[in-house]
Amino acid sequence: MAEPFLIGDAMTGGYGAVDILHGCTVAVEKGQIAVIVGPNGAGKSTAMKAVFGMLKLRGGKVRLGGEDITGLSPQARVAKGMAFVPQTHNIFTSMTVEENLEMGAFLRRDDIRPTMEQVYELFPILKTKRRQAAGELSGGQRQQVAVGRALMTQPKVLMLDEPTAGVSPIVMDELFDRIIEVARTGISILMVEQNARQALEIADKGYVLVQGANRYTDTGKALLADPEVRRTFLGG
Amino acid sequence: MDFLNALIAFLNFVAVPAVAYGAQLALGALGVTLIYGILRFSNFAHGDTMAFGTAIAIILTWGLQSAGIGFGPLPTALLALPVAIAVTVGLVLLTDRVVYRFYRRQKAAPAILVIVSLGVMFVMNGIVRLVIGVEEQNFADGERFVISAGDFKTATGLAEGLAIKTTQAITVVTAVVVVAALFWFLQKTRTGKSMRAFSDNEDLALLSGINPDRVVQVTWIIAAGLAVIAGVLYGLDKSFRPFTYFQLLLPIFAAAIVGGLGNPIGAIAGGFVIAFSEVIVTYAWKKVLTYVLPDSLAPDGLVQLLSTDYKLAVSFVILIIVLLFAPTGLFKGKSV
Numbered sequence: 347m348a349e350p351f352l353i354g355d356a357m358t359g360g361y362g363a364v365d366i367l368h369g370c371t372v373a374v375e376k377g378q379i380a381v382i383v384g385p386n387g388a389g390k391s392t393a394m395k396a397v398f399g400m401l402k403l404r405g406g407k408v409r410l411g412g413e414d415i416t417g418l419s420p421q422a423r424v425a426k427g428m429a430f431v432p433q434t435h436n437i438f439t440s441m442t443v444e445e446n447l448e449m450g451a452f453l454r455r456d457d458i459r460p461t462m463e464q465v466y467e468l469f470p471i472l473k474t475k476r477r478q479a480a481g482e483l484s485g486g487q488r489q490q491v492a493v494g495r496a497l498m499t500q501p502k503v504l505m506l507d508e509p510t511a512g513v514s515p516i517v518m519d520e521l522f523d524r525i526i527e528v529a530r531t532g533i534s535i536l537m538v539e540q541n542a543r544q545a546l547e548i549a550d551k552g553y554v555l556v557q558g559a560n561r562y563t564d565t566g567k568a569l570l571a572d573p574e575v576r577r578t579f580l581g582g
Numbered sequence: 583m584d585f586l587n588a589l590i591a592f593l594n595f596v597a598v599p600a601v602a603y604g605a606q607l608a609l610g611a612l613g614v615t616l617i618y619g620i621l622r623f624s625n626f627a628h629g630d631t632m633a634f635g636t637a638i639a640i641i642l643t644w645g646l647q648s649a650g651i652g653f654g655p656l657p658t659a660l661l662a663l664p665v666a667i668a669v670t671v672g673l674v675l676l677t678d679r680v681v682y683r684f685y686r687r688q689k690a691a692p693a694i695l696v697i698v699s700l701g702v703m704f705v706m707n708g709i710v711r712l713v714i715g716v717e718e719q720n721f722a723d724g725e726r727f728v729i730s731a732g733d734f735k736t737a738t739g740l741a742e743g744l745a746i747k748t749t750q751a752i753t754v755v756t757a758v759v760v761v762a763a764l765f766w767f768l769q770k771t772r773t774g775k776s777m778r779a780f781s782d783n784e785d786l787a788l789l790s791g792i793n794p795d796r797v798v799q800v801t802w803i804i805a806a807g808l809a810v811i812a813g814v815l816y817g818l819d820k821s822f823r824p825f826t827y828f829q830l831l832l833p834i835f836a837a838a839i840v841g842g843l844g845n846p847i848g849a850i851a852g853g854f855v856i857a858f859s860e861v862i863v864t865y866a867w868k869k870v871l872t873y874v875l876p877d878s879l880a881p882d883g884l885v886q887l888l889s890t891d892y893k894l895a896v897s898f899v900i901l902i903i904v905l906l907f908a909p910t911g912l913f914k915g916k917s918v
Contacts, residue, residue: 424791431791436807438782441775449779495790532918 351376351411351534352428352503354397358405363516366392367558369514374503374534374551379525381566383542383579384555390538391433393555394507396534398430399423404482410503425453428502429501433508433538439481446480446491450498458498460538468524486517490524504538522529522548543580546570554579588873590742594731595869599863601854602819604748605757608853609812609832610762611837613805619781619844620801623695628809629831630706631674633824635810636817637714639666642720644834647723655725657753667810674806675799677702686798688785696790722749742873749819760811764804768846773800779845803889828895833860836897838883840904842915843917851912856897863888868912876890 350373360366366389374380382390395401397408399420407416410426418426438446447465449456466473469490474482480491489509496504509525511517518541526548529535539545546552549566554575562575569575600653606811610632612781617625623632642662646652653661685698727733728751731743773796780787780797788794813827820826837856841848875881904911 421788421791424789430789432786435783436786438779438786441778442783445775445779448772448775449787449790449792452776452779495786499791 349409349412350374352397352409352536354393354406354408356406357393357403357408359396359401359403360392361401365402365558367396367406369406370396370555370559371563372397372402372536372553374536375575376502376534377529378550379531379535379537379548379566380551380553381542381545381549382536382538382553382555383545384553384561387557388555389557389558391507392558394430394505394536394538398428398499398505408412424499424501427499427502428505429494429496429499429503430454430505431492431507431509433511437480437488437495440479442477443480443483443491443494444476446495447472447498450495453499461498461500465497468497468527469494486513488519489513489517489521493524493528497533501533503534503536506535508538508540510533510539518544543570546580584741584873586817587740587742588870590734590740590744591870591873594742594744596858596861596865598744598750600747600858602747602753603816603861604854604857605753605787606812606816606819606853607830607833607837607857608850609757609760609808609815610834611853611889612761613808613812614618614834614838615841615844615846615849616777616801616804618838620777621686621695623699624835624843625805626696627677627703627706628657628805628834629828630669630710630824631635631806631809632816632830633710633827634673634702634706634713635666635670635806636813636822636827637710637824639663639667639810640667640714640719640812640817640822643721643723653724655748656663657722657724657749659723659814659818660752663811663814666814667807670810671806673706678798678802685911687850707824707828710827714822714824716824718828720818724748737771747819749815751795753815753819756811756815760808763804764808767804773797774918777801832855832894832901833897836901836904839915840900840911842911842913845911845913845915848911848913848915853910856900858898860893860896863887863896864893870916 353373356369357367358365358369370393371381371391372380372393382393384390392401396403399418403416403533407414409415410428415423415426438449451461453497471487472490472494475487483491493509509520510521513521525535546566546569552564552566552569552570554562555558562565562569610628614625614628639662642665643659646658646661653657681698681702685695725748727743728746728748731745735743736741768778776792777797777800780792780794803809837852839851840855841852865886868881871885872880
């Protein structure tokens with residue numbers, strides 16, 4: 347089998363002396379959605395940060411399109427076509443929606459307007475609020491700004507750390523729909539989700555992490571159908 | 583009762599001087615607030631950066647004057663200003679390179695950087711005294727008044743005169759131009775926006791590919807430019823003395839904090855709040871009140887709330903009140 351487009355392979359590491367990840371592997375294929383789920387403290391967000399280079403790995407590799415990027419800084423990974431939406435503090439609150447998008451495209455020197463139009467097509471509400479300060483928007487709209495900002499680099503991989511944290515169920519469904527649309531344009535999506543059931547429904551691939559290691563790995567559908575996974579992680 | 587004369591006296595002794603002083607404080611506070619927003623520390627060396635730039639401008643002015651070069655009715659110091667800014671920018675960037683960058687790499691806490699800036703302040707303090715001495719320097723030349731009190735009296739026939747000094751007019755005009763240019767830069771240009779983004783959310787700015795070294799560099803350049811402009815305008819309007827500039831640090835910080843640290847609009851508003859408070863509290867109101875009140879109520883004393891020697895206390899009191907009741911300032915800056 348060919349190697350996935352982006353893979354964090356057998357990653358081991360943590361913030362201090364203690365390892366949080368123990369040989370954890372997460373990967374995503376081109377244009378697919380991979381979801382990392384698991385109980386609190388399983389190291390989901392840490393795995394995400396490790397893939398993005400915000401965490402020093404003691405073991406394992408991160409490869410993008412076959413190239414080893416383990417040693418690259420997060421900024422260098424942005425230049426390589428990766429985009430990351432942190433869980434919190436993921437927008438410039440004092441700047442307008444449009445300026446947030448412009449900052450997302452900071453590294454680009456070409457015309458960014460077509461990309462901005464695409465983002466507005468994806469999230470029409472942002473177009474009507476484009477002159478408003480992003481900090482004044484609702485939780486769901488702020489997440490749209492955050493995702494929009496990340497899309498402005500025209501990434502090949504979009505990494506989302508709990509994009510639906512703190513938004514209402516209706517907005518959550520809406521966001522998931524948008525995420526599927528983004529994946530259809532050929533962008534790979536790797537995300538961590540607290541709402542495991544809904545996230546696995548849209549996932550091509552699901553990773554269940556427990557204590558920094560892979561417990562179950564399968565397609566989203568298969569994981570949802572697995573009685574063991576249902577009983578232990580999805581509440582029946 | 584004579585309201586018109588009272589108004590003129592008020593304008594002449596309170597409003598006009600306070601507007602000029604407020605503009606100078608605002609320019610100083612803008613530099614402080616930019617450094618705070620981007621580099622995340624209170625730069626105690628700002629007053630002495632102003633002093634250094636002004637000292638350079640004065641020396642250049644002497645050179646120009648002895649070469650017989652003037653600026654017509656305007657002060658010669660304005661010709662020297664761009665060069666003085668360039669020299670000061672050089673010094674500040676050098677300081678950043680050899681001092682601040684080291685602590686930035688270590689991710690030093692803001693409290694440490696404040697103390698570092700205190701050290702830089704003492705060094706600059708010394709440099710200024712070595713360069714120009716500790717004495718008072720008056721370097722304003724050119725036309726002294728735009729409107730002199732005598733002319734105003736003959737033109738209007740009023741008992742009170744309204745004088746507007748050239749330096750006051752220049753201060754206000756320069757401040758307006760500089761502030762407009764700064765806001766245009768911050769709002770409209772790519773670099774300006776990246777500075778605001780960096781100030782708003784440093785981590786996300788890095789994730790967006792904004793180069794922190796460049797943002798820091800541009801911030802120092804702008805802050806140094808603002809400091810020199812503020813310093814030269816203050817020196818022209820009043821006089822230059824290294825110690826006075828060191829003391830200016832207090833009203834400047836008070837202005838920046840009253841407005842909300844990190845918020846440029848707040849810095850401007852804060853500058854005028856402090857300036858008007860200082861002038862109003864230390865002005866002897868006898869003259870104005872004598873015009874306004876009936877003879878029977880005319881004040882005997884000077885009606886001066888505070889001697890001018892205590893004007894620094896005004897900044898202190900305002901600072902304490904703001905920190906107690908609205909720690910983020912009038913315009914919602916960052917709480918310290």
